Amino acid sequence: MTYANDMPTAEKVVRTDAGLASELRTSVMRLRRRLAGERHPDNPLSMGQLALLGALYRNGDLTVGELAAHERVQPPSMTRTVNALAEGGWVARRPHESDGRQVVVTLTEAGRAVLMADRARRDEWLTRRLSALTAEERDVLRKATPILQRLAQSD
Structure with missing residues (x-):
């Protein structure tokens, strides 16, 4: 049996909708920043x-x-x-x-x-x-x- 305390932190957090929302928000924002950073320097x-x-x-x-x-x-x-x-x-x-x-x-x-x-x-x-x-x-x-x-x- 796996206990919540044995799971990695991210896995514990996404078990609830609020946790999923938090993880998804963070991931999407980081990906957006990465993509924004890929703009051509002359643009x-x-x-x-x-x-x-x-x-x-x-x-x-x-x-x-x-x-x-x-x-x-x-x-x-x-x-x-x-x-x-x-x-x-x-x-x-x-x-x-x-x-x-x-x-x-x-x-x-x-x-x-x-x-x-x-x-x-x-x-x-x-x-x-x-x-x-x-x-x-x-x-x-x-x-x-x-x-x-x-x-x-x-x-």
């Missing part, structure tokens, strides 16, 4: 700016309000980010077709290029790390990925 964009480019890449043209809701930031903050990206040529702005008060944001070729280069670099780093795992560990991650996506998108 001038912030993580928030890259996230905005990614949202446009996945969803197509969006209004500033839609981008703000998607990224869970206030519209004035999103307006500042969009303005900076537009000045750099990463996105373009145009008036909304039916509502002149709104601005639609479009990903430019320059924005797409910097996003894809950034993703390729990070994916390469993560692919190297994944190759060091066992087939069973990679299978667990394949199964966990949709769950993590659902958690990230839930309110």
Whole structure:
């Protein structure tokens, strides 16, 4: 029989939902920091700016309000980010077709290029790390990925 005191600390902690939440939070944040550190040194964009480019890449043209809701930031903050990206040529702005008060944001070729280069670099780093795992560990991650996506998108 195995007693709780005989288990490694991490195993003891994840036996409860609160423990799992704590361990998962820590692991995801550390992985995020590692991935953020893999940015190309010549990439001038912030993580928030890259996230905005990614949202446009996945969803197509969006209004500033839609981008703000998607990224869970206030519209004035999103307006500042969009303005900076537009000045750099990463996105373009145009008036909304039916509502002149709104601005639609479009990903430019320059924005797409910097996003894809950034993703390729990070994916390469993560692919190297994944190759060091066992087939069973990679299978667990394949199964966990949709769950993590659902958690990230839930309110």
